Amino acid sequence: MSDSKDSTDELAGSEQPFVQHLKELRDRLLYGIVGLAICMALLAFWPGPSGLIDLIAVPIRAHMPPDAKLIAVGVFSPFFVPIKVLAMAALLLSLPWWMYQVWAFVAPGLYSHEKRFAIPLIVLGSLLAYTGIAFVQFFVLDKMFGFIQKFTPASVAATPDIASYVEAILSLYLAFGLAFQVPIVVVLLVKMNMVTVQKLREFRGYFIVVAFVIAAVVTPPDVISQLALAVPMCLLYELGIWGAHWFIKSAAKPEEDAEKETTAS
Numbered sequence: 312m313s314d315s316k317d318s319t320d321e322l323a324g325s326e327q328p329f330v331q332h333l334k335e336l337r338d339r340l341l342y343g344i345v346g347l348a349i350c351m352a353l354l355a356f357w358p359g360p361s362g363l364i365d366l367i368a369v370p371i372r373a374h375m376p377p378d379a380k381l382i383a384v385g386v387f388s389p390f391f392v393p394i395k396v397l398a399m400a401a402l403l404l405s406l407p408w409w410m411y412q413v414w415a416f417v418a419p420g421l422y423s424h425e426k427r428f429a430i431p432l433i434v435l436g437s438l439l440a441y442t443g444i445a446f447v448q449f450f451v452l453d454k455m456f457g458f459i460q461k462f463t464p465a466s467v468a469a470t471p472d473i474a475s476y477v478e479a480i481l482s483l484y485l486a487f488g489l490a491f492q493v494p495i496v497v498v499l500l501v502k503m504n505m506v507t508v509q510k511l512r513e514f515r516g517y518f519i520v521v522a523f524v525i526a527a528v529v530t531p532p533d534v535i536s537q538l539a540l541a542v543p544m545c546l547l548y549e550l551g552i553w554g555a556h557w558f559i560k561s562a563a564k565p566e567e568d569a570e571k572e573t574t575a576s
Contacts, residue, residue, distance in 0.1 A: 339412040346408040350401035360393030363400050364473070367480060370452030371471065374460045381473040388474045399481055403444065407437040428502070436495050439547075443491035444484045451487070451539045452480065458535045479531070486529040490544050497551025498558055508559065511552050518548050 354363065368381060383389045402409075410433045418426055463469050500506045519541075526541035 335416060339416045343405070343409045343412045346405045346412075347401055350404040351397060354397055354400050354404065360397045363396045364393055364477075367396065367448070367477070368473075370448065371456050371476060373453060374456045375469060379468070379470060381476060382470050383474070384472045385474055388472075392473050392477055395481075396477055399484075403441075403484075406440060407433065410437060432495060432498075436492060439491040439495065440488040443487035443489075443543075446491075446539070446543070447480070447483050447487045451483065451536055454535045454539070455531065455533055458533050483530065483536070487540060487543075490525070490540055491547060493544055493547040494551035494554055497548065498554045501555035502558065508552060508556050511548075511555065515548070515552075519545050522548070 358366070371381070372379075383392070385391075414429050414433055418429070460469065497511060501508060501511070522544040523537070523541045525544070526537040530536040530540050
């Protein structure tokens with residue numbers, strides 16, 4: 312009984328005025344922007360905007376003639392597109408820093424066991440996002456452009472516009488980066504008692520349908536990219552169920568130990 316009371320009172324007296332919360336939010340946003348600016352400066356130094364463009368263009372150039380290049384149709388595209396790519400790369404590089412700022416903002420309202428749980432989620436969430444983006448860069452784009460090039464007539468020169476190309480792949484980066492967060496979402500739903508592991512298992516068939524619908528909506532209209540998104544989402548859903556089950560067991564063990572100690576005393 313006393314343990315329950317102590318955990319309930321752990322946050323007693325930690326409430327702050329609304330204005331103080333706004334100031335804290337402002338500070339966290341400023342810290343995040345400073346981190347983003349530092350990452351932009353580092354990436355501008357190396358590999359530079361041109362180097363980043365060359366890197367993300369590797370998948371499509373592998374399926375173009377050796378002397379072919381991407382074109383810039385817009386008047387300002389040669390300037391704005393590299394800056395856009397530089398900003399997005401800096402945002403991805405600073406993602407763990409942004410997630411830490413979010414955690415630091417909500418941390419005062421969390422219990423000790425919740426704080427211990429938050430840091431692994433930040434690390435895992437960042438790793439999953441990077442894994443999703445790497446999966447796009449090194450597998451999905453290559454297979455997708457190879458599939459598309461097979462349907463290009465011999466009389467047509469496939470010279471994509473750099474602005475439309477960057478917009479397309481950035482949307483894929485975002486889609487896969489978010490889709491790879493499925494295990495995090497599943498574990499959080501269980502942790503917040505919004506759903507049980509048994510319900511998640513029963514929902515498995517519906518999730519498969521949802522995953523393929525999402526893949527059909529957010530990816531280009533080719534079967535390669537759609538399967539490349541839907542199948543990992545289904546596998547990650549299973550990983551999330553396993554993680555939620557492990558979390559429940561690990562969270563229940565301290566309570567059982569505490570009950571044994573109370574009974575023994």
